[in-house]
Amino acid sequence: MTNALFHANAVDYLIIIVYFVFVIGVGFVLRNQMHTGEDFFLSGRSIPAWITGLAFLSANLGALEIMGMTASGAEYGLLTTHFYWIGAIPAMLFLGIYMMPFYYVSKVRSVPEYLKLRFNEATRGLNAFSFAIMTVLTSGISLYSMGLIFQVLVGWSLSTSIFVSAVVVLLYVGLGGLTSSIYNEVIQFFLIWVGLLPIPLIGMSELGGWSGMMQRLPQGFGHLWSNLGSPSHNPMGISWLGVVLGLGFVLSFGYWTTDFLVVQRTLAARNLRAAQITPIYAAFFKMVVPILVIVPGLIAAALYPNIGHVGGPSYNLALPLLIAKYYPPGMMGLGLTAMLASFMSGMAGNVTAFTTVWTYDIYQAYLRKSASEAHYIAVGRWAVLAGVIISIGTAYFAAGFPSVMDYMQTLFSFFNAPLFATFLLGMFWRRATPWGGFWGLIIGIVSAFAMYAIIPANYFSSPDAGNFWRAWWAWVITVVVTVIVSLFTKRKPDAELQNVVYGLSIRPEYRGMPWYKRPGYLAGIAVVILVALNIWLW
Amino acid sequence: MGTPRKEFLDLRLLVGVLFTFYGIVLTLYGFFASPHTHLMKSNIDLWWGLVTLLFGIVFLIISRRPLRLDD
Numbered sequence: 070m071t072n073a074l075f076h077a078n079a080v081d082y083l084i085i086i087v088y089f090v091f092v093i094g095v096g097f098v099l100r101n102q103m104h105t106g107e108d109f110f111l112s113g114r115s116i117p118a119w120i121t122g123l124a125f126l127s128a129n130l131g132a133l134e135i136m137g138m139t140a141s142g143a144e145y146g147l148l149t150t151h152f153y154w155i156g157a158i159p160a161m162l163f164l165g166i167y168m169m170p171f172y173y174v175s176k177v178r179s180v181p182e183y184l185k186l187r188f189n190e191a192t193r194g195l196n197a198f199s200f201a202i203m204t205v206l207t208s209g210i211s212l213y214s215m216g217l218i219f220q221v222l223v224g225w226s227l228s229t230s231i232f233v234s235a236v237v238v239l240l241y242v243g244l245g246g247l248t249s250s251i252y253n254e255v256i257q258f259f260l261i262w263v264g265l266l267p268i269p270l271i272g273m274s275e276l277g278g279w280s281g282m283m284q285r286l287p288q289g290f291g292h293l294w295s296n297l298g299s300p301s302h303n304p305m306g307i308s309w310l311g312v313v314l315g316l317g318f319v320l321s322f323g324y325w326t327t328d329f330l331v332v333q334r335t336l337a338a339r340n341l342r343a344a345q346i347t348p349i350y351a352a353f354f355k356m357v358v359p360i361l362v363i364v365p366g367l368i369a370a371a372l373y374p375n376i377g378h379v380g381g382p383s384y385n386l387a388l389p390l391l392i393a394k395y396y397p398p399g400m401m402g403l404g405l406t407a408m409l410a411s412f413m414s415g416m417a418g419n420v421t422a423f424t425t426v427w428t429y430d431i432y433q434a435y436l437r438k439s440a441s442e443a444h445y446i447a448v449g450r451w452a453v454l455a456g457v458i459i460s461i462g463t464a465y466f467a468a469g470f471p472s473v474m475d476y477m478q479t480l481f482s483f484f485n486a487p488l489f490a491t492f493l494l495g496m497f498w499r500r501a502t503p504w505g506g507f508w509g510l511i512i513g514i515v516s517a518f519a520m521y522a523i524i525p526a527n528y529f530s531s532p533d534a535g536n537f538w539r540a541w542w543a544w545v546i547t548v549v550v551t552v553i554v555s556l557f558t559k560r561k562p563d564a565e566l567q568n569v570v571y572g573l574s575i576r577p578e579y580r581g582m583p584w585y586k587r588p589g590y591l592a593g594i595a596v597v598i599l600v601a602l603n604i605w606l607w
Numbered sequence: 608m609g610t611p612r613k614e615f616l617d618l619r620l621l622v623g624v625l626f627t628f629y630g631i632v633l634t635l636y637g638f639f640a641s642p643h644t645h646l647m648k649s650n651i652d653l654w655w656g657l658v659t660l661l662f663g664i665v666f667l668i669i670s671r672r673p674l675r676l677d678d
Contacts, residue, residue: 080640083632084629084632087625255622256618256621256625263629263662267651271651396651399632399636399656403629403633
C-alpha cells in the first residue's frame with residue numbers, strides 16, 4: 070500500500086464511486102428499452118450522428134491507448150502523431166464516403182455477415198471465429214493492464230481492480246447492450262478531456278510554451294516527416310515509405326474500416342447519412358486527441374530526461390507521473406476516473422462486439438437458426454457474462470507473459486491487413502468470387518504468421534518497421550491470391566450482389582442539402598486540416 | 608427514418624448532470640480545503656472545478672432544446 074504512486078483521498082473516492090453508480094444506473098434505465106435483438110445489438114439503429122461519432126472514436130480510445138501513446142510520445146516525440154493523423158484520418162474518411170453505403174444499405178448486422186453476403190459462409194465463419202478469439206484476448210489484456218495501472222497508482226491489488234472493473238462492465242453492458250456501451254463511450258470521451266486537459270495546460274505553462282518545451286527535448290522530437298528519409302535518422306527506425314504504405318494504408322485502413330469493434334458504432338446510426346457522417350465526425354475529434362496524449366508525453370520527456378533509461382522511470386509511467394506531480398486531491402479523483410472510464414469503455418467495446426458476432430455469426434448461424442428475439446437477447450446477455458469471464462481468465466494469462474501485449478498488437482495486425490484486402494476487392498471488384506475471397510483471406514493470414522515466424526526480428530530496423538512491412542506484404546499476398554483464384558472459380562450472379570458491391574448499389578445523393586450536412590464536403594474539410602497540420606509540423 | 612420508435616434517453620442531460628455534479632464537488636473542495644501539491648501554487652481544484660461546472664451547465668441548457676431528429 071505504501072509504495073503506491075498516489076494516495077487517494079476521501080474526495081477522490083467520492084468522485085470514483087459516483088461514476089460507477091452513475092454508469093450502472095444508466096444501464097438499469099436502458100434495460101427497459103431493450104425489446105428486440107436490434108435494440109440490444111444495434112441500438113435499434115436510432116442514434117444521432119454526433120453520439121455515434123464520439124463512440125466510434127472512444128471505443129478505440131481505451132486506457133491502453135492513452136497510457137501507451139503517452140509513453141510512445143515520451144519515447145519518440147511527435148512521430149507518434151502519425152498514428153493519429155495519417156494512420157487514422159484517411160481511413161476513417163474512406164469508410165464514411167465509400168464503404169458505409171455497402172455496410173449500411175445491405176442491412177448487415179456485423180462485419181462477418183457482410184462477408185457472407187458478398188462471398189460465402191466459409192469466409193464469414195473464418196472471420197467470425199478469428200474476430201471472436203482476438204477480441205476476448207485483447208479485452209483480457211486491457212483488463213490486466215488496467216489492473217496493473219491501479220496497482221501502481223493507488224495500491225489496489227491486481228485481483229481487486231480486475232474484479233471491480235469486470236463486474237461494472239458486466240452490469241452495464243448486460244443490462245443496456247450496445248446503447249449502454251455507446252452512452253458510456255461518449256461520457257468517457259468528455260471525462261478524458263475534463264480529467265486530463267489540465268496536464269498539457271499546466272505542463273506547457275511550466276515549461277514556457279511550445280518553444281520552451283522543444284528546447285529541452287532531443288533534436289527531431291518536434292517533427293513529423295523531416296527525419297523519415299531513412300530509418301537510421303529517427304528513433305522509431307522507420308522510413309516515410311513504411312509509414313505511408315504500412316501504417317497509413319494497410320494497417321490503418323485494415324483497422325478502421327473492417328474491425329467490427331469500430332464499425333458496429335456506425336451501424337447504430339439512424340440513417341445512411343448519419344452512418345456516413347459518423348466516422349467523419351470521429352476524424353475531427355481524432356485530430357485533436359494528440360493534445361491529450363502526445364503533448365503530455367513530450368512534457369514528461371522534457372521534465373524527466375532519464376525517463377526510459379537505466380535508473381529512470383519506465384515510459385509507461387509518463388502519464389501517471391504527471392498526474393502525481395500536478396494534481397491535488399480532487400483533481401486526482403477526476404484524473405483517475407477518466408482513466409478508469411477509458412479502460413472500461415475500451416473493454417465494453419470489445420465485449421459488445423464479441424457478443425454480437427457470437428450471437429449472430431456463430432450461435433444463430435451454426436447452432437440455432439430460428440428462435441425468438443427474446444431468446445437471442447438472452448443468449449446475448451449470457452455471452453456478455455461469458456465474454457467477461459473469459460476476459461478475466463485471459464487477463465491472468467496475460468499476467469504470465471510480460472511482453473504479451475506487443476505480440477498481441479502484432480497478431481492483431483495479422484488479421485486486419487488481409488481482411489482489408491478482401492474487403493477492398495469485395496466491395497469494388499465485381500469479379501471477385503466467393504472462393505477467391507476465402508482463399509485470399511486465409512492465405513494472407515497464414516503468410517503474415519509465416520513471415521513473423523521465419524523472418525528474424527533484427528531484419529527490420531525496429532518492431533514498428535516490422536509491423537508496417539509485414540502488414541503491407543500480407544495485404545499484397547491477399548490481393549494476388551484473391552485475384553488469381555477468382556479468375557478460375559465461379560462468380561456470384563449479379564442478382565445476389567445488389568447493394569453489396571460497387572456498381573450494383575445506389576449511390577447516396579445529397580444534392581440540395583447545405584454543405585455542413587453533406588459527407589463529401591465534411592470529409593474535404595477534414596483533408597484540408599490534415600494536410601495543414603502535417604505541413605505545420607513537418 | 609421519421610420519429611424514433613421509442614423514447615430516446617437524452618444523453619445530453621446525462622452528461623450535464625454528471626459534470627455539473629463533478630464541478631460542484633471540485634469547486635467546493637477547492638474553495639474550502641484549498642489543496643496544493645508541493646509544486647503547484649495555484650488552486651487547480653477551484654478553477655478547474657468552475658470550468659467543469661460551466662461545461663456541465665452548458666450541457667444542461669442544451670438538453671432543454673428539442674432534439675433535432677434529422678441529424
